[in-house]
Ligand SMILES: CC(=O)N[C@H]1[C@@H](OP(=O)(O)OP(=O)(O)OC[C@H]2O[C@@H](n3ccc(=O)[nH]c3=O)[C@H](O)[C@@H]2O)O[C@H](CO)[C@@H](O)[C@@H]1O
């Protein structure tokens with residue numbers, strides 16, 4: 001199994017080109033099921049999760065062609081309506097096939113994604129919303145079996161809590177439903193906005209995009225379109241934190257500063273000098289050690305849970321003490337014991353991690369059980385004496401395109417070992 005070997009070096013410096021966003025590309029690929037003519041996506045990152053999504057679409061009968069960052073989907077021959085466990089278990093976003101299949105074909109059997117490393121991650125809000133739209137749903141033998149006679153019906157849906165996935169599933173379902181659907185307390189994450197914009201380009205009628213109340217007037221058919229996926233704000237944030245931790249100076253290109261305001265504000269609090277343009281972000285630490293910051297994750301526009309692990313590392317190496325509170329997932333601190341094995345001074349108190357900064361960490365063999373935790377260990381390795389060996393990097397390959405090559409381009413000593 002591949003590992004990443006990391007040696008500490010000097011400050012990161014240079015330019016990194018940001019890839020398309022995993023968390024926007026995956027739902028948009030699922031939206032391909034809704035398109036009655038050719039659907040073309042560009043700026044799609046080359047990731048394991050994208051390959052899995054293409055496999056899933058193909059196993060439904062869609063024709064999918066990949067050419068660099070461009071993916072073309074022809075869904076005119078879809079004749080299977082089952083998302084099997086073998087695919088769903090490797091990628092949670094498979095649950096987002098449920099709304100589109102049900103809306104277009106009236107039937108969908110989707111394996112339950114089940115609990116994963118960072119928490120239970122239930123799907124009750126997805127199912128409840130679809131039932132309000134007239135779907136009959138039963139959960140049997142590990143599968144969600146959803147059926148509707150004719151079209152789904154527009155409904156007024158109030159979400160008990162802000163859920164990115166449920167908002168996306170219901171948005172796609174509502175786009176083809178009969179009548180008006182209102183989703184209250186909808187997620188406002190930039191990736192939800194990207195999906196909504198793509199649906200509009202396909203002919204959907206959606207208002208309130210970017211707000212907590214989405215109003216969707218269902219249409220009878222959706223066309224394909226040519227859509228460019230937004231830049232990955234979490235990949236951007238990961239490189240910015242790595243640069244801050246190593247006291248470096250980097251420029252992120254093909255980035256979207258407007259989607260990262262809470263993260264950029266915390267980096268400024270940590271002492272970074274930040275400059276932005278329409279599609280770039282520069283960070284300069286002027287050679288200084290970062291200062292510890294306090295973070296609390298919450299739905300957008302607050303601080304993203306997907307940047308929590310990286311900021312844990314920033315605090316591990318910062319001047320002073322900072323607290324990190326995780327409010328989205330009940331088990332997203334798996335990086336903490338691994339960082340402590342590298343010499344970090346941190347303690348967990350319920351949902352909060354208290355971190356006392358140290359000057360340097362020490363390299364160790366470490367292992368992460370989720371994507372962003374793995375990224376945080378790579379960043380830690382950049383400021384650890386000796387060699388850090390990160391195991392199980394298939395998690396990283398789910399969500400970071402050519403991570404070692406991009407770090408190398410910034411002067412980071414990150415090498416993949418077979
Ligand atoms: C609000 C939020 O930050 N969502 C994050 C979540 O999206 P993802 O879509 O995976 O998760 P949700 O946004 O749905 O989950 C938010 C919260 O709602 C709960 N929940 C969700 C659905 C449901 O049917 N029932 C239920 O109780 C979850 O357990 C969680 O505590 O993980 C992604 C991957 O890390 C992140 O990119 C998203 O930013």
Ligand SMILES: C=C(OP(=O)(O)O)C(=O)O
Nearest residue numbers: 023092093306371372399
């Ligand atoms: C945990 C993540 O993704 P997923 O929802 O695909 O597991 C993530 O993007 O940080």
